[in-house]
Amino acid sequence: MRRRYAVARALVEMRADTATKVAENEIEKGDVLACARIAGIQGAKRAAELIPSALPVMVGGVTVDFEIGAVAIAITARVEALGLSGVSTEALTCASVAALTIYDMCKAIDRSMTITEVVVEEHGADDVAIWRRALP
Amino acid sequence: MRRRYAVARALVEMRADTATKVAENEIEKGDVLACARIAGIQGAKRAAELIPSALPVMVGGVTVDFEIGAVAIAITARVEALGLSGVSTEALTCASVAALTIYDMCKAIDRSMTITEVVVEEHGADDVAIWRRALP
């Protein structure tokens, strides 16, 4: 068993005023990024429950970072686990669930949000990349 | 309580040969679309477990449809429920989990897939739309 890692990202496109409200923590339902981070972490642990073809993984560390742009929030999720197989599905699930939470918390003011560019960036073992996404 | 519905969609972009293999049911891990459909249905029922701000909903019917294009699979999810509030988050979760399952089942042959255009199309009550996404 080796220490596996994977990095995934997602983008939630939204109106400029919605992004501003998230940045200034003014969304009525609560702290959007804190909530999305925790939802993403919990989602990473549950990938095998959600996805029939995914096997249980002993997730050993999850980080979720956000970058708020003018009209979008970029999500970067990193998942680590000790195991025989990679954790790219867990990282992708983490980023997706964080994105779904942003949608749910902001939809009252901006229903046209789009979740897009949900991709695995890189995965590897013992801090060495096994695969990296080609630059677009 | 009224009968609520929502329609969401997602797109999984992939290589042409991957799309062909899915269409011809030749992916080694199993029947991709059957698996993605069921994962999406189960995901719709669990939206409130995944997303802290989502409240429990008595999901009363879920359909997941796929359209296989040359280099992408389009997912359309429709969720119905009897309740006081809409089910757009449930439909978006359904489409997302179906997309994650397609990724997981095809990643052995095509790791560069992109999940994109995850959006709510429409939601309403008693078959009347309350909101429809503007055409792009």
Added chain:
Amino acid sequence: MRRRYAVARALVEMRADTATKVAENEIEKGDVLACARIAGIQGAKRAAELIPSALPVMVGGVTVDFEIGAVAIAITARVEALGLSGVSTEALTCASVAALTIYDMCKAIDRSMTITEVVVEEHGADDVAIWRRALP
């Protein structure tokens, strides 16, 4: 919405000495019937999580009864719920999970147990049967 009910049963066939040990609460893993009853109750609530085609149900009452015979334990499960549709799948799930728990707790001394005759007996609404299993 009406008050729905369903009754299901299952039989766990085992060796005579195993049945005696269960009756005398001498199984090393703990109180078999208490454990099976609670597992069955929790299983009834989770039928929609286990079975893709099952919809969420607001389970409103579950009872699980056991009859210890010479070489088998008979399980009778009754599930009630307020709703639009029947609860026969919930009752069948309840009886099955109780049976699986009996197997798990006794397998160290009797691995040849057979779970058999898992059937819905009756289901109805407002205490009136809609369907009853024909006598064999």
Added chain:
Amino acid sequence: MRRRYAVARALVEMRADTATKVAENEIEKGDVLACARIAGIQGAKRAAELIPSALPVMVGGVTVDFEIGAVAIAITARVEALGLSGVSTEALTCASVAALTIYDMCKAIDRSMTITEVVVEEHGADDVAIWRRALP
């Protein structure tokens, strides 16, 4: 830790016309065997959640096969896991949940189905049987 395996089976008895409809994929609720297979796989991963006395297992592979007879569907489930203890309960849970799903999807046309002969056939480690069910 060794690679453990277990094989379990279950039989769902039904009317001849029901078995024919399943075989010809004409059940209105959807593809019965695809749905039952996935439900069984997900059930194997959740045995420890359903059964209090079962410990968590890192399920490493599940296969579910069906044989449609004249008046019954036979289910064979095989579960593998790396661990200290056997996985017979996981295999039995897998077969049971697949059987419950067949019931749920066919009950609209045949409510008298019986789930029967739910048994562990064999379990072992590193492809060597530790125990095999005696022939009847």
Added chain:
Amino acid sequence: MRRRYAVARALVEMRADTATKVAENEIEKGDVLACARIAGIQGAKRAAELIPSALPVMVGGVTVDFEIGAVAIAITARVEALGLSGVSTEALTCASVAALTIYDMCKAIDRSMTITEVVVEEHGADDVAIWRRALP
């Protein structure tokens, strides 16, 4: 069905420097109160999964508030639901899970924390108290 509510509270006693670190958001594992709030909300929705005797409830709103004292954090949880029965167990579960999360996030620097005074304060329907805890 009426709109039910219940209020519960819990106290997590800790060292003064631990309470100060939580107040200043300096705990290494992350934002303790944001995490505890979300864990509490999710716990309220899952009371029926955790507690065999609890029935499913359509939780319709949860708030979790904290007051940081010199050597303790006080948690107040309020749960609302539309239903036939009260939600005091859901509120108590909410407060308990929030307290467990505070323990887990702070235990690296203060293992002697005590969760105490976990009680239901009040429960009622349509904003009218049915029961109120007597003053100590």
Added chain:
Amino acid sequence: MRRRYAVARALVEMRADTATKVAENEIEKGDVLACARIAGIQGAKRAAELIPSALPVMVGGVTVDFEIGAVAIAITARVEALGLSGVSTEALTCASVAALTIYDMCKAIDRSMTITEVVVEEHGADDVAIWRRALP
């Protein structure tokens, strides 16, 4: 990986007649201690689902013991697991969920119960204590 253990306890204070009814198994909702024990065991396995900062643990053994006093029930929970990190959060969760179950089953006759003194007593590896709670 070493064999980790942790011991936690909790106290449920109640009226004398309630404690007597629990001791004599006269609570209408069922066998309180059997139910609380199983709920605690299942809760220990689910700590990582409830608590965002907790990582999945392969729980390898849980015992829950009760001591019925004149006006309180004392709960002692011991959790074991093979792993890299301790299991004190799992033991605390186990004791808490057992306490919540006692509350839920007795609340019909005694709503003023208090869950108190929920603490980790000791945790260690390979039967050697790494940390022990100081005497009060």
